[in-house]
Amino acid sequence: LSIIGRHQEAIDDYAHALDYARSGNDRTRECQFLLGLSFAQFNAHQIEAMLDTSERSGALAQELGEVAIQASGTIASALARGICDGATPEIIEQAEEAVRLAETLTDQRLLAQTTVTLGQLLQWHGEFARALGHLHKGLELAREAHAGFAFGQSLFSLGNLSLSRGEYEQALGWYQQLNDYSQAAGDAFWLARTPNCTGAVSLEVYDLNRALELQLEGDEAARKYSAWPEPRGHSLLKAGLVHLERTDYGRAEEFFLRAWALLELDDVSRYRWHIPLLHARGALALARGRHDEAGQFATESFELARKTHSRKHEASAQRLQGEILAAT
Secondary structure, eight states: OTTTTOHHHHHHHHHHHHHHHHHTTOHHHHHHHHHHHHHHHHHTTOHHHHHHHHHHHHHHHHHHTOHHHHHHHHHHHHHHHHHHHOSOHHHHHHHHHHHHHHHTSOOHHHHHHHHHHHHHHHHHTTOHHHHHHHHHHHHHHHHHHTOHHHHHHHHHHHHHHHHHTTOHHHHHHHHHHHHHHHHHHTOHHHHTTHHHHHHHHHHHTTOHHHHHHHHHHHHHHHHHHOSOSHHHHHHHHHHHHHHHHTTOHHHHHHHHHHHHHHGGGOSSSTHHHHHHHHHHHHHHHHHTTOHHHHHHHHHHHHHHHHHTTOHHHHHHHHHHHHHHHHHO
16 A cells, blocks of 8 residues: 555554554564554655654564564664765664664565665765665665565666766666556556656756656656655756756746745655755856855755765755856
């Protein structure tokens, strides 16, 4: 139910399962169901609740000596905290500890999830070479163990990594595999994100008509499938960037402001699209000759990128600051 986007039903079923486990004093099952509930809360964008549930599951797992559940909770917490606060060194260390725990067991699905998540966090931090090894290893583990979320997560992250390095054909290949998987599985989490991903490649190679088509499709997919504001925000942002490239500044601002309005709905994962949105508004202000306004947006983008250890966005903000100085 959680995978196909029926979030409240999934949460309710886990709550009933927890009641049964507790009434029978089955603490191992209680621990497992808490972990499952945290996954459902993550997909429903209830991140604060997810972190609380994950911590309760982890504490109980440690008390019971359930290493597999402890590792699962640790990696889930690392991913969620990375989404909230950025890929800080402490969060990466937490993910590495989860991988070490998983390597002591024979659970291939768990090892796949921990390995992929570590790779994704490293990719967010801009450590592409280290990330690549973990993501490729995690992808093969996920494929062999039929670990759906880790499989989609690895394809998504490999696509993003390739896009960041300008390897556009490779990025399209990873995103196409992600689309094939999500369509076949009905995985709502990734269905909401694939048009935006593919459209990002079109934008990078200046196929602007195709980029706009895919970003508008991405907005609709996000409305339909996602409990998260983030995928809509990304699609609206990139649609605005298409209009900025076309020097249609009025339409660009319209899309940027539509994305900006969604920030109020995202109190946990907003930095991941807030940073490039600040950058985009700065670029628009620069194009209009509003240098002070552009400088303010560029500074805010840089500061938020530095705060969340997003080195790729930090570099982009510095470049924009240089362009503003050159223009003045």
